[in-house]
Amino acid sequence: MSPQPETESRQEKVFQGAAAPGEPSAELKTLFERKQDHQFLAELDKLPEGAKVKMCIQCGTCGGMCPVTPLLDHSPRRLFAMLRAGMTDEVLDAATPWVCSSCYRCTVNCPAGIKITEVMYALKRRAIQAGRKARSSDYQRFASIFTRIVSRHGRSHEMGLLSRYMMFHHPVAMAKQSGLGMRLMLKGRMPLTQEKIKDREGLRRMAAKALELGEGV
Amino acid sequence: MKKYLYYPGCSQKATSRAYEEALLAIAADLGLELQEVEDWNCCGTTPVMAVNKVLALSLAARNLALAEAQGQGELTELVTPCPSCWLALHKAQHALADDEEIAGKVRASLEAGGYSYKGTIRPRHLLEVLVNEVGVEAIQQKAGKPLQGLKVAPYYGCQVLRPYAQGDDAEHPQNLEKIIRATGAEVAEFPLQSACCGGTLVATRPEVGYQMSADILRAIERSGANLVVTPCNLCQATLEIVQRKTPKFLGHKTKLPILAVTQLIGLAMGKSVKELGLQRSLNAKRCLRTMGRETAA
Numbered sequence: 001m002s003p004q005p006e007t008e009s010r011q012e013k014v015f016q017g018a019a020a021p022g023e024p025s026a027e028l029k030t031l032f033e034r035k036q037d038h039q040f041l042a043e044l045d046k047l048p049e050g051a052k053v054k055m056c057i058q059c060g061t062c063g064g065m066c067p068v069t070p071l072l073d074h075s076p077r078r079l080f081a082m083l084r085a086g087m088t089d090e091v092l093d094a095a096t097p098w099v100c101s102s103c104y105r106c107t108v109n110c111p112a113g114i115k116i117t118e119v120m121y122a123l124k125r126r127a128i129q130a131g132r133k134a135r136s137s138d139y140q141r142f143a144s145i146f147t148r149i150v151s152r153h154g155r156s157h158e159m160g161l162l163s164r165y166m167m168f169h170h171p172v173a174m175a176k177q178s179g180l181g182m183r184l185m186l187k188g189r190m191p192l193t194q195e196k197i198k199d200r201e202g203l204r205r206m207a208a209k210a211l212e213l214g215e216g217v
Numbered sequence: 218m219k220k221y222l223y224y225p226g227c228s229q230k231a232t233s234r235a236y237e238e239a240l241l242a243i244a245a246d247l248g249l250e251l252q253e254v255e256d257w258n259c260c261g262t263t264p265v266m267a268v269n270k271v272l273a274l275s276l277a278a279r280n281l282a283l284a285e286a287q288g289q290g291e292l293t294e295l296v297t298p299c300p301s302c303w304l305a306l307h308k309a310q311h312a313l314a315d316d317e318e319i320a321g322k323v324r325a326s327l328e329a330g331g332y333s334y335k336g337t338i339r340p341r342h343l344l345e346v347l348v349n350e351v352g353v354e355a356i357q358q359k360a361g362k363p364l365q366g367l368k369v370a371p372y373y374g375c376q377v378l379r380p381y382a383q384g385d386d387a388e389h390p391q392n393l394e395k396i397i398r399a400t401g402a403e404v405a406e407f408p409l410q411s412a413c414c415g416g417t418l419v420a421t422r423p424e425v426g427y428q429m430s431a432d433i434l435r436a437i438e439r440s441g442a443n444l445v446v447t448p449c450n451l452c453q454a455t456l457e458i459v460q461r462k463t464p465k466f467l468g469h470k471t472k473l474p475i476l477a478v479t480q481l482i483g484l485a486m487g488k489s490v491k492e493l494g495l496q497r498s499l500n501a502k503r504c505l506r507t508m509g510r511e512t513a514a
Binding site: 048067068070071099101102103104105107108115117121122124125128137138139140142143144146147150151154155156157158162165173180183184187188189190191195197198199202203204205206207208209210211213214217 | 227228230231232233234235256257258259261262263264265266267268269270271272275276279315316319322323325326327329330331332375376379380387412413415416417418420421422423425429454458461496497498499
């Protein structure tokens with residue numbers, strides 16, 4: 001078979017579903033004519049953790065060794081390609097940063113030296129600031145409740161955190177876990193009362209200032 | 218006696234109480250004097266970093282500031298048993314030293330709360346201090362009841378090794394192995410010793426988090442280990458919790474005692490069940506039987 005017909009058939013495939021012969025398909029149109037948003041990548045580029053995102057060599061080491069692969073809608077490799085293609089919207093809606101377990105395996109193995117785990121944190125913060133709701137992960141709510149508890153009282157409190165996280169949103173899971181909670185309580189490992197630091201005044205002033213200065217970082 | 222500032226972290230007062238109880242039981246014998254930082258607060262750990270970077274770093278930095286004031290320039294080393302706390306403190310220390318823009322914001326936040334930090338504290342993880350400062354020989358000497366006949370699986374977890382492996386090799390860590398041998402036990406080699414246990418995913422995405430820990434438990438079981446030892450309080454609690462459900466994920470129940478590194482050393486030193494908080498294990502009876510301590514003292 002000569003190479004010519006094969007090329008034609010491939011072209012035919014690509015242009016399948018075209019409105020008129022010779023016109024590109026709807027899928028291709030969305031890819032080429034969509035609005036590209038490069039502003040976020042430019043901002044990320046200025047952060048110490050984001051400076052090397054543009055250096056990604058698309059090798060796939062990150063996704064290949066990620067322990068939560070089954071949960072990723074896009075591997076970090078693809079997220080970086082999407083960022084460079086200006087697909088900021090899709091990146092901010094991705095589940096990937098929210099299911100990252102912060103194990104740093106990708107970070108220490110990235111041949112381009114990208115601090116991938118830190119970039120995932122930056123994506124999470126940006127998604128929250130942009131008012132995005134991570135559709136496939138509830139970690140956003142978990143993180144907010146945790147943050148509220150520690151910036152008010154100075155100490156984390158597993159009982160308060162988990163009950164607030166689960167009560168209305170995961171009642172079945174909460175019922176299932178209640179036996180475990182009881183056992184931990186009986187073992188003295190899950191105190192009922194919230195520990196509090198003494199200088200909560202100072203802490204709250206510090207937290208308020210930090211929240212303000214941390215906008216957009 | 219070697220003196221250190223001490224940062225326990227929240228879980229040492231809750232889910233990982235036994236880790237701290239055992240640490241305080243063995244510290245004096247090992248020549249460690251730990252001075253707890255007064256009025257310390259949560260390090261911020263992973264969730265706060267997802268919400269606000271300046272807040273996360275400031276929460277950690279407040280502890281560095283308090284430690285610096287308390288140490289008065291004489292004590293500058295801050296030891297913590299929690300890998301996640303250690304990483305948060307270490308990150309804050311790095312950011313304050315290397316990243317001018319962020320450092321300025323963190324300092325301004327500290328100032329708003331009435332704190333200041335010059336930058337003289339060095340955060341260290343307990344595991345590395347045990348090996349590099351206390352020394353394997355000292356542990357061996359104090360191990361009056363060596364754990365002969367026990368095969369112990371060294372499970373590191375993530376954050377004590379990544380992204381900064383202070384005082385150990387990131388790819389081929391040896392600190393836990395050294396301690397296991399010093400207690401007279403044998404090391405059980407298994408492949409997933411620095412795999413992620415799932416951590417918070419056990420609460421937020423149980424179907425995935427449980428599987429991650431279950432895979433680790435299976436690998437440990439196949440190595441022929443009698444018990445597991447870890448320097449991470451979150452890993453310790455997670456593996457214990459997941460082990461209750463292993464039939465669902467592995468088809469059979471794994472029955473491994475899962476100890477904190479301080480508990481293992483304490484056992485070899487002949488400390489009592491109560492001193493080491495062994496009764497707090499979710500499978501305490503099996504723990505005690507494995508150690509040959511049927512009777513709680």
